[in-house]
Amino acid sequence: MMYQIKDLQLSLPDMTRKPLLGAAPRIEILRGLTFDVPQGAVLGIVGGSGSGKSTLGRAMLRLLEPTGGSITFNGQDITHLAEDDLRPMRAQMQMIFQDPMSSLNPRRRVGGIIAGPLHVQGHEGIGAKVLEALDMVGLPRSFANRYPHELSGGQRQRVGIARAIALRPEFILADEIVSGLDVSSQAQVLNLLQELVRELGLTLAFISHDMSVIRRLCDRTLVLYRGEIVEQGPTAALFANPQAAYTRDLLDAIPLPDPDQVWA
Amino acid sequence: MRDARGDIKRPLGLRLWLSGGWLLLLALAALLAPWIAPQDPLAQDLFTSRLPPFWESGAEPGFWLGSDSLGRDVLSRIIHGARLALIVALVAGTLTCIIGTALGLIAGYYRGWPDRIISRFVDIWMAFPPVLFAILLIAVLGTGLTSIIIAIVVIDWTRFARVIRAEAMTQGAMDYVASAQVAGRKRMGTMLAEILPNVLPTVVALLTLEMGIAVIVEAILSFVNLSISTDSPTWGGMISEGRTSVHQAWWVLVFPLITLFFTVLSFSQLGEGLKDRFDPVLR
Amino acid sequence: MSAYLQIRNLCVTLKGGIPILRRVSLDVAAGQVHGLVGESGAGKSMIGKAVLGTLPRALQVTRGEIWLDGVDLLSLPARERQRRIGATAALIPQDPLTALNPVRRVGPQITRRLVDILGWSRSDAEARALHLLEEVQIPDPARVMRSYPHELSGGMRQRILIAAAFSAEPKLIIADEPTTALDVTVQKQILRLIADMQARHGTALLFVTHDLGVVSKVCDTLSVLYAGKVIEDARMRRFFTRPIHPYSRALLAATPSYEDPEGALTPVPQSVIEQVEREVQDHDRRAAP
Numbered sequence: 001m002m003y004q005i006k007d008l009q010l011s012l013p014d015m016t017r018k019p020l021l022g023a024a025p026r027i028e029i030l031r032g033l034t035f036d037v038p039q040g041a042v043l044g045i046v047g048g049s050g051s052g053k054s055t056l057g058r059a060m061l062r063l064l065e066p067t068g069g070s071i072t073f074n075g076q077d078i079t080h081l082a083e084d085d086l087r088p089m090r091a092q093m094q095m096i097f098q099d100p101m102s103s104l105n106p107r108r109r110v111g112g113i114i115a116g117p118l119h120v121q122g123h124e125g126i127g128a129k130v131l132e133a134l135d136m137v138g139l140p141r142s143f144a145n146r147y148p149h150e151l152s153g154g155q156r157q158r159v160g161i162a163r164a165i166a167l168r169p170e171f172i173l174a175d176e177i178v179s180g181l182d183v184s185s186q187a188q189v190l191n192l193l194q195e196l197v198r199e200l201g202l203t204l205a206f207i208s209h210d211m212s213v214i215r216r217l218c219d220r221t222l223v224l225y226r227g228e229i230v231e232q233g234p235t236a237a238l239f240a241n242p243q244a245a246y247t248r249d250l251l252d253a254i255p256l257p258d259p260d261q262v263w264a
Numbered sequence: 265m266r267d268a269r270g271d272i273k274r275p276l277g278l279r280l281w282l283s284g285g286w287l288l289l290l291a292l293a294a295l296l297a298p299w300i301a302p303q304d305p306l307a308q309d310l311f312t313s314r315l316p317p318f319w320e321s322g323a324e325p326g327f328w329l330g331s332d333s334l335g336r337d338v339l340s341r342i343i344h345g346a347r348l349a350l351i352v353a354l355v356a357g358t359l360t361c362i363i364g365t366a367l368g369l370i371a372g373y374y375r376g377w378p379d380r381i382i383s384r385f386v387d388i389w390m391a392f393p394p395v396l397f398a399i400l401l402i403a404v405l406g407t408g409l410t411s412i413i414i415a416i417v418v419i420d421w422t423r424f425a426r427v428i429r430a431e432a433m434t435q436g437a438m439d440y441v442a443s444a445q446v447a448g449r450k451r452m453g454t455m456l457a458e459i460l461p462n463v464l465p466t467v468v469a470l471l472t473l474e475m476g477i478a479v480i481v482e483a484i485l486s487f488v489n490l491s492i493s494t495d496s497p498t499w500g501g502m503i504s505e506g507r508t509s510v511h512q513a514w515w516v517l518v519f520p521l522i523t524l525f526f527t528v529l530s531f532s533q534l535g536e537g538l539k540d541r542f543d544p545v546l547r
Numbered sequence: 548m549s550a551y552l553q554i555r556n557l558c559v560t561l562k563g564g565i566p567i568l569r570r571v572s573l574d575v576a577a578g579q580v581h582g583l584v585g586e587s588g589a590g591k592s593m594i595g596k597a598v599l600g601t602l603p604r605a606l607q608v609t610r611g612e613i614w615l616d617g618v619d620l621l622s623l624p625a626r627e628r629q630r631r632i633g634a635t636a637a638l639i640p641q642d643p644l645t646a647l648n649p650v651r652r653v654g655p656q657i658t659r660r661l662v663d664i665l666g667w668s669r670s671d672a673e674a675r676a677l678h679l680l681e682e683v684q685i686p687d688p689a690r691v692m693r694s695y696p697h698e699l700s701g702g703m704r705q706r707i708l709i710a711a712a713f714s715a716e717p718k719l720i721i722a723d724e725p726t727t728a729l730d731v732t733v734q735k736q737i738l739r740l741i742a743d744m745q746a747r748h749g750t751a752l753l754f755v756t757h758d759l760g761v762v763s764k765v766c767d768t769l770s771v772l773y774a775g776k777v778i779e780d781a782r783m784r785r786f787f788t789r790p791i792h793p794y795s796r797a798l799l800a801a802t803p804s805y806e807d808p809e810g811a812l813t814p815v816p817q818s819v820i821e822q823v824e825r826e827v828q829d830h831d832r833r834a835a836p
Contacts, residue, residue, distance in 0.1 A: 048730035049701075063442055083451075090448035103439035107461040117447030153587070163443070182586035182757065184815035187801040191812060209730065215805035216812060239805060253735040255760030257802045259787050263735070263764060 002074065002171055002203045003037035003060065009068030010052075010059055029055045031227040032069065037171075037205060042197060044218030044235060045207045046250070051224040053207045054098075057175050060205065061095055062086055074170070091121045094164035098176040100156035104148040110134075111144030114163045121167060133162040136199075137192060154185025158192065165196060171203045178213060190217060211254050215239055223247050280537030283530035290527060294346040302326050303337035305344040305497045310335055314513045330515040332505060338516060341497040342523050348498050349527065351409070352482045356416040357475035363417065364424020365467050371425065372432025373455050382425060389422045395484060402490045412485060416478050424470055431463045465539045472535030476528035483524055499524050549617075550574035551751040552598065552719050557611035558834075559593055559602065559775070567593055567606060568775040569830055577718065580745060580752040582762040582783075584798075585772035591755045593775070595721040598753070600632055616718060633664045637712040639741070641724040643704035647696040654692035657711045665715055679710040683740055702733040706740065713744055720745070723755045738764055759802050763787055771795050774827045793819045 011026040018024035029052045037043050047053045058064045060071060062078055070079045073093065078086065094117070097103035104113050111130050118126045131141050137158040148156055157177055164172050174193065178186040194217060197204050208214050214221055215235060222232040223244065231244040242248045255263070293300065303326065312335040315327045323330070329338040371382040398415045405411035435441065436459065444454045479499075486500025499520045506517030552575040559568040568590050575581040583591040596602045598613055598620070613620045616635055620628050637660075640646040647656055657679065658672035667675070673692070680688035683706040696704055705725065712720050722741060726734040742765050745752045754766055762769055762783070769786060771779045771794065779792040790796045797815040 048732060058442075061446060063445060083445075087448040087450075090446060093446070095443065095446045097439040097443060099439060103443050105440040105458055105462065107464075116444065116449070120444075120447045120449045120453070167447075183759070183798060183801045184586065187803070187812045187814040190803070191814065210803075211731070212803040212805040216803050249732050251805070253731040254805065255731075255735070255738070255758065255764045256804050256806060257759040257763050257787065257799060258804070258806075259763045259784050261763070263739075 001036050001072075002039050002041070003205075004072040005036070005060070005069070006034050006072075007069035008033040008056070008059065008066055008071065010055060010064060010066050029227050030059065030066070033224075033227075033229055034069075035222055035229065035232055037203060039170075040201060040203055041220055042204045042206060042218045044214035044221040045205060045224060046209065046211060046214050046221060047224035048209060048250075050226065052227040053209075053224050054175055056224065057095070057173050057205065057207050061093055061173055091117075091167050092169050093171045093173070094167060094169040096157075096160045096164050096172060096174045096177045099180060100153070100160045101148065103160055104156060106148055108147075109144065110139075110146050110148065110151075110159050113148070113159060114144075114166050117163060117167050123167075129166055133166040136165060136196065137162045152185070153181050154188055157181060157185070157189050161189070161192065161196070165200065165202075168200070169202075171205070173205045173207070175207045176209065179209065186213075193217065211239075211250055212256075223250070277537040277541050279533045280541055283533035283537060286526055286530045287534060290346050291350060293343045294350050297343045297347055301337075301340035301343045302328065303340040305336060305340040308334040308336060314509070314516075316513075317515050317519075329519050330513065332502075332513065332516045333509055336497075338502075338519050341502055342499070342520055345497045345499045345502065345520065346523075348409070348496065349479050349482060349524075352412060352416070353475040353478045353531070356413045356420075356478040356481075357471055359413065359417045360420045360474050360478075361424055361467065361471045364421035365428050365463075367421065368425040368428025369432050369455055369459065369463070372429035373436050373459055374451070375433075375436075379429070383429070386422045386425050386429075389419075390426075392419075394419050398481060398485060399488065399490060402485060407490055412482055415485075416481050419481075420474060420477065423474065424467070427466060427470060428463055431466050432459055435459045435462045469535035469539045472531045472538070476531030479524065479528055479531070549576075551577045551616060552753065553612075553614040554594070554598070555612040555614070557594070557597060557613065558609045559590075559597055559606050560609050562605055562607065566775055566831065568597070569827065570611070570834070571770075571772075571775070571777055573770050573777065573780070575719065575751040575753050577751050578746070578749045579768065580742070580754055580766045582766035582769035583753065583755045583772060584757065584759065584762055584769055586757060588774075589772040590775035591757075591772050592723050595638070595723050595753060595755055598632075598719075599636060599638055599721060600629055601638075630664075633660070634715070635717055636719040636721065637715065637717040639705075639708055639712045639720060639722040639725045642728050643701055643708055644696070644728075646708055647704060649696050651695075652692070653694055653696060653699070653707055657692075657707065657714055660711065660715050675714065676710070679714055680707070682713075682744070683707075683710045685710075701729055702737065705729060705733075705737050709737075709741060709744060713748060713750070716748065717750065719751045719753070721753045721755070724757070725754075726761065727756075727758075734761075741765065759799060771798070773823045776827050776830060778823060778826075794823045 008030055009032055010030040011028045013024040014027045015024055033056065045053050045056060055064065059066050062081065066079055070077055072078070073089065078089065114130045114133050115126050118129055123129065130144060134141050134143060139155060139158050139162065148159065151159065160177070178189050181189060190213065196202060206214065206218055218235050220233065221235045221238050223230050223246065225246045230246045231238060231242065238247065239251065242251060312324065312327065312331050313333050315331040316323050317330045318328050327337050331337055367382050371379040397419050401415040401418060402411055405414060441454060441458060444458050482498065483500030483503065486498040487504045489504070502520040503517060506520065510517050554571055554573050557568055557571045558566065560566050571594060573581065583594060585591045593602065593606065597608060598615070608621060611621070615631065618631065620631065623631065647653070654673065654676060657676040658669070661667040661672040661675060662669060676692065677688050680691060685691050685703065685706055691699065699707070725741065726737050729737060738761065756762060766783050768782050770777045771792070773794060779790065779795045786795065790799060794815070797813070797819045800813040801815055803812055
């Protein structure tokens with residue numbers, strides 16, 4: 001198992017309701033999630049806004065510390081590991097972010113952005129690895145000298161993917177990576193991701209609000225609602241025969257590009 | 265899809281050239297003062313007292329901008345005064361910038377207790393009236409160039425700390441910072457390699473603004489006779505002396521005032537111009 | 548029946564001459580919903596903004612006509628034009644959070660148009676607002692009138708904006724990506740609400756969206772835009788069954804659908820992009836004097 005997650009809980013202080021004296025009340029964002037991510041799986045995590053799906057992703061990468069339960073990555077309990085102890089494991093778990101405009105440092109060139117994690121993790125032959133990563137995501141090598149704002153949305157998201165795969169991690173978390181893209185570049189990025197998962201033998205967790213995208217990409221799916229898992233299982237089965245009422249609502253609400261769809 | 269925004273051409277920075285040109289001229293004048301000043305700035309001669317500038321009747325060659333009541337050449341004094349003004353601007357401005365930026369970055373990026381301590385200090389500092397604070401400091405430290413520089417740094421670091429803290433907080437919430445953490449970069453490394461380059465344009469704009477302020481503070485202190493010893497010419501000192509005889513010899517007041525005005529304006533415009541021109545995001 | 552909104556050869560350029568809209572023509576009849584579809588940067592929002600007279604300062608209309616209810620808006624003096632637009636057209640904006648003033652209660656924000664533009668009395672306007680909030684299915688409308696925007700959910704805020712848009716019985720409503728910021732389950736309710744309200748009030752609706760799925764649920768006719776040029780005009784059903792332009796076909800092929808998971812997701816091919824780019828250039832060449 002790549003990830004074993006047991007009864008994961010996370011709460012944050014609600015500063016808007018903090019009394020004048022004393023601690024702020026806590027908002028429960030994740031309320032006891034239990035699931036596994038097997039080696040080589042593509043897991044879809046779907047839910048609406050406020051479902052806690054992004055928080056779950058950030059907890060899995062330990063950008064946030066859980067307040068309860070446990071996260072085991074590759075057999076090691078990382079639930080409360082300190083940043084110094086996590087650092088060597090970071091090469092194995094990477095992330096692609098939702099908004100490439102905010103996740104790519106605007107004052108660095110693309111080459112420097114992709115090289116960043118390689119430098120930090122003490123790799124050698126970085127120049128060649130950067131070019132190889134650009135090749136793999138289908139960007140021209142000359143893009144290494146460009147700034148993020150000179151690229152289109154789809155190209156920026158490819159840079160985000162290149163940065164994540166340059167380290168050759170075992171696990172990648174993709175957080176809503178196509179939601180800001182036009183359909184044409186969305187299709188390109190999805191196809192690219194599918195290819196890379198196959199070629200590199202990646203384990204992927206794919207967070208999205210878009211059921212159609214999840215259906216295409218993922219072999220297992222987990223449906224989140226208000227910080228709880230309402231349903232999980234193989235994607236095909238979950239779409240064909242949704243058990244939870246919320247899953248059915250989600251599926252029914254998708255506007256298909258089809259004038260004959262009956263929208264009950 | 266093509267994006268028409270890429271086709272917009274930004275106008276070449278006219279203000280960058282004007283302000284940079286003026287400051288360059290001033291720097292040259294300061295460096296070469298002993299050779300280019302037409303007169304000795306300290307030479308007193310009652311026969312040449314209160315000569316008008318060159319275009320008025322009664323002017324004498326060699327005293328282009330006239331002379332003061334002790335017969336000292338105004339132009340030469342302005343040129344020599346530039347030395348002190350620029351030294352104060354560069355040294356005090358840079359020191360203020362380094363200290364304020366460092367504290368602002370730490371407070372804004374690390375948050376927690378470093379932020380609480382630094383922010384508390386900033387709040388307390390801002391409650392003091394700055395000019396009074398400066399006069400008080402000089403009274404304790406004694407007059408002299410070093411005291412002026414120390415006074416400016418001690419008073420004005422909060423300007424940087426406050427602005428840079430806010431900026432670092434905004435940048436710290438961006439995903440490229442999370443991405444550096446995912447890569448395993450250390451906190452200090454993230455602050456210096458990822459956040460600092462993004463606040464640098466603001467730092468540069470603040471730095472040049474601060475240099476202008478340093479020139480003004482020095483002039484104010486000279487004006488109230490708390491600057492360098494009275495025999496080395498300073499713009500503030502000249503303005504203070506010129507004030508007493510403005511009805512008989514307006515030029516003694518007006519020319520140093522104009523110089524001061526253009527210098528401070530140039531500093532602030534230089535900052536804005538540099539920001540526009542050298543920011544890869546805006547360019 | 549002549550269309551309520553008729554746009555003819557509308558050209559908008561960035562100051563400096565860069566074209567944003569290239570001779571756009573379209574009709575929206577009363578009681579009809581016309582969709583404007585395109586990718587980001589295609590200029591679809593700019594058409595709505597041009598009609599409402601809210602183009603950003605850097606943009607200007609260089610030629611064309613916008614006929615609203617038989618009057619060419621662009622031939623009117625600015626003040627008269629804005630008065631006419633205010634009395635006959637309204638906007639449902641994209642982001643329900645920024646469209647409402649956070650420091651004012653909801654009620655006055657709905658009644659403002661009625662009181663300020665149409666000169667209604669305050670009590671009449673409030674009664675009308677209450678009625679409208681009921682119509683957009685907001686529970687306990689009297690309480691909602693007294694709330695501040697941040698106390699309400701995104702779906703509720705969008706309902707309020709819909710109520711506000713319909714408050715002065717406009718003949719034309721422009722909806723600019725009204726559900727993009729919402730969850731799918733809420734989107735469904737809001738789309739249905741907009742369609743119901745539009746049908747009940749017989750309003751002409753110009754619906755701007757990037758989502759072909761949404762178009763197929765609400766529109767009667769649509770225009771596909773690329774680089775500010777109308778690539779294809781179609782009735783809705785014909786568009787989805789027999790799209791004519793290769794770019795339209797490519798857009799449809801690139802849209803994922805969960806009903807057809809194994810079907811290849813084809814990105815818009817480079818040859819199609821080149822073809823539309825060529826058409827745009829040809830158009831510019833012809834338009835040049």
